Amino acid sequence: MTTEFRGGVQVRNLTWTPFASSKPLLNNITFSINAGERVLLVGPSGSGKSTLLRAIAGVLQDTESGGMAGSIETGSSGLLLQDPNDSIVAPTLLREVAFGPENAGLPREAILNLVESTLASVQIDKPLQASSTDLSGGEMQRVALAGVVALRPNLLLLDEPTSMLDSSSALAVRQTVIATLKASQQTLIVAEHRFDGWVADLDRILVLDHDGQLAFDGMPSQILAEHRNELLDLGVWIPGEPATAAKPIKLAEGEFTCGSITVFTGNSGAGKTTELNRLIRADRNSETILTGVGFVPQQPELTILGNTVFESANFTARLAAQGLGIDAEESEQHTRRLLDLAGLSALESQNPYEISGGEQRRLALATALAHNPMSVYLDEPTVGQDRSAWASVVGLIVAAREAGMNVFIASHDQDLIALADRVIKIQPEIAMFRPPAVSKVSGLAILAAPIILLIGSMGIVSTKAGLASVVAIAAAWLILTMAGLKFKAPKLLIAPVVGVLSIGLSNWYLSRGLQLETGLTAALRVASFVFPGVFLATALRPYRLGDQLAQTLKLPARPVIAAMVAMERIGFFTGMWSQLQFIHNIRGVTAHRSPLARIRSAFWMTFTLLVQAIRSAGTTAVAMDARCFSKSTGRRTWAEQANWRQLDLLLITLSAVVAAVPFLVR
Numbered sequence: 001m002t003t004e005f006r007g008g009v010q011v012r013n014l015t016w017t018p019f020a021s022s023k024p025l026l027n028n029i030t031f032s033i034n035a036g037e038r039v040l041l042v043g044p045s046g047s048g049k050s051t052l053l054r055a056i057a058g059v060l061q062d063t064e065s066g067g068m069a070g071s072i073e074t075g076s077s078g079l080l081l082q083d084p085n086d087s088i089v090a091p092t093l094l095r096e097v098a099f100g101p102e103n104a105g106l107p108r109e110a111i112l113n114l115v116e117s118t119l120a121s122v123q124i125d126k127p128l129q130a131s132s133t134d135l136s137g138g139e140m141q142r143v144a145l146a147g148v149v150a151l152r153p154n155l156l157l158l159d160e161p162t163s164m165l166d167s168s169s170a171l172a173v174r175q176t177v178i179a180t181l182k183a184s185q186q187t188l189i190v191a192e193h194r195f196d197g198w199v200a201d202l203d204r205i206l207v208l209d210h211d212g213q214l215a216f217d218g219m220p221s222q223i224l225a226e227h228r229n230e231l232l233d234l235g236v237w238i239p240g241e242p243a244t245a246a247k248p249i250k251l252a253e254g255e256f257t258c259g260s261i262t263v264f265t266g267n268s269g270a271g272k273t274t275e276l277n278r279l280i281r282a283d284r285n286s287e288t289i290l291t292g293v294g295f296v297p298q299q300p301e302l303t304i305l306g307n308t309v310f311e312s313a314n315f316t317a318r319l320a321a322q323g324l325g326i327d328a329e330e331s332e333q334h335t336r337r338l339l340d341l342a343g344l345s346a347l348e349s350q351n352p353y354e355i356s357g358g359e360q361r362r363l364a365l366a367t368a369l370a371h372n373p374m375s376v377y378l379d380e381p382t383v384g385q386d387r388s389a390w391a392s393v394v395g396l397i398v399a400a401r402e403a404g405m406n407v408f409i410a411s412h413d414q415d416l417i418a419l420a421d422r423v424i425k426i427q428p429e430i431a432m433f434r435p436p437a438v439s440k441v442s443g444l445a446i447l448a449a450p451i452i453l454l455i456g457s458m459g460i461v462s463t464k465a466g467l468a469s470v471v472a473i474a475a476a477w478l479i480l481t482m483a484g485l486k487f488k489a490p491k492l493l494i495a496p497v498v499g500v501l502s503i504g505l506s507n508w509y510l511s512r513g514l515q516l517e518t519g520l521t522a523a524l525r526v527a528s529f530v531f532p533g534v535f536l537a538t539a540l541r542p543y544r545l546g547d548q549l550a551q552t553l554k555l556p557a558r559p560v561i562a563a564m565v566a567m568e569r570i571g572f573f574t575g576m577w578s579q580l581q582f583i584h585n586i587r588g589v590t591a592h593r594s595p596l597a598r599i600r601s602a603f604w605m606t607f608t609l610l611v612q613a614i615r616s617a618g619t620t621a622v623a624m625d626a627r628c629f630s631k632s633t634g635r636r637t638w639a640e641q642a643n644w645r646q647l648d649l650l651l652i653t654l655s656a657v658v659a660a661v662p663f664l665v666r
Contacts, residue, residue: 008033008075027213033189044388077157093128156181163383207223216230237387258401292586307351375406441648446539500527528662
């Protein structure tokens with residue numbers, strides 16, 4: 001269990017065994033960290049570094065099932081998660097970084113000053129109203145760091161804070177962290193694979209081994225000097241030690257025309273991922289069913305298909321073997337060889353969602369190569385890899401080139417870039433700032449208008465009243481449009497149309513003598529509030545609504561904010577659905593477009609989204625709790641004032657007029 005005290009950190013006999021696992025991930029770990037100490041946490045991929053940080057933060061059991069033994073004592077902590085997508089809880093940079101200070105009850109003016117200074121310290125030069133999700137992976141990582149640092153916790157827990165950053169951005173992040181520590185005397189535990197830039201500013205190093213045990217604990221200079229060989233055997237990156245790829249390997253037999261490796265590089269946010277995605281969609285090989293391209297996105301878990309690591313890796317290869325008449329057993333042996341070369345052979349029977357992030361990335365690479373594609377697209381393939389895993393990844397990339405594949409990579413990894421045949425530096429485009437869409441109507445007005453129209457619909461007892469209501473709605477619509485309120489025609493309108501038609505037809509069919517007016521009146525009654533409500537819903541902005549519910553109506557802040565964050569995440573999953581469709585297309589799930597293939601693709605996409613939704617709910621809760629959401633005491637403050645907007649009164653007035661029309665026209 002985790003308890004609080006005002007010192008540093010005390011961990012005694014900590015053991016964590018994941019659910020359904022017979023082997024502990026963290027095994028009998030004991031150490032003590034004094035207040036103000038700066039500690040580096042290292043170890044091979046899958047050794048439990050992220051798990052240990054979550055345990056210290058007191059949030060491990062909020063997201064994962066398993067058995068914990070031992071005790072942890074620590075002060076207030078702020079945790080930066082490994083995947084920055086998990087940390088984003090608000091729609092704009094202002095509200096994202098302000099989330100922690102709001103929970104802590106800081107005054108509004110102090111929050112605004114703190115947000116500006118913190119964003120500047122992590123080199124985010126964007127307007128405060130810029131979208132927090134319209135960012136590159138590296139920018140999102142820096143914004144997530146700003147959200148944690150802004151709270152000024154006693155203990156700062158950082159999980160690979162510079163893994164997705166270019167060298168200049170990584171330097172800025174380290175300088176920000178060290179400056180913050182010097183100013184506040186905070187305690188730091190930072191987990192990194194490549195820690196060259198951290199060593200000079202840290203007091204101590206903790207090393208985990210493959211069995212989740214604490215192998216070494218001491219001063220960095222001492223540990224690096226006295227245990228160099230042991231660290232290399234563990235796969236730890238040692239400063240100054242050159243990277244070496246795995247021994248040359250062959251992915252397939254036969255003679256091939258050598259392919260190429262092209263790397264897109266540039267500063268974080270320059271557009272490397274954007275260029276990679278543009279190229280893969282333009283690649284004519286992607287039109288070749290099952291044999292065209294391989295793809296590893298920044299979120300490798302999106303490529304998972306199957307209940308085990310082997311099933312996921314072999315999925316496309318199996319379909320390709322069937323389509324090309326290749327022996328299935330030979331194809332499976334090829335997949336198993338790739339998993340072995342990726343260092344994953346011991347995990348073949350494990351659930352692919354339960355392995356570490358670095359292991360998932362290697363699984364995605366093995367998956368991308370298993371069906372011998374003509375071209376391969378890799379987005380940051382070496383992120384989260386220890387030294388040995390890095391060698392395996394690079395060995396597979398080089399082998400793919402030798403097997404005749406054209407490999408395109410987005411990366412800031414200088415050791416990987418050195419192996420490329422061609423390097424293209426992406427220069428960021430200077431684009432005009434486009435703020436996130438902000439409704440001109442407040443959330444409360446959007447909620448109130450359909451309720452008023454619902455009351456008015458009770459007066460529609462004839463076709464004449466219904467048609468009059470339709471005319472009134474059209475007139476109100478025209479007035480609101482002229483006043484500057486714009487509405488989108490959402491795809492969600494399809495369901496209400498079907499529903500209204502069903503109600504009209506059923507009422508017509510069940511009426512005496514099949515009275516057309518009965519069905520038409522029922523349909524108009526429902527349409528009078530459903531259609532305006534759906535259109536108004538497209539203008540609803542969750543955080544604006546949350547501000548009003550909590551500040552104007554004085555509803556409890558905690559459930560309101562939890563609901564608003566959940567609503568904001570819906571847009572994230574909408575975008576993920578499109579990405580999943582593309583990934584499934586190039587993996588052959590929808591090959592030949594048969595009904596069975598479509599059903600299979602829909603099943604896996606739905607299942608993947610469900611898994612991601614469950615995972616996201618837990619990790620988002622962790623990100624929120626890491627910024628005092630559930631631990632806050634006293635009155636919560638708000639970075640922005642909830643105000644009624646100009647069109648609110650007009651919308652409410654027009655809704656009342658429209659609602660009155662059916663009662664006046666009989």
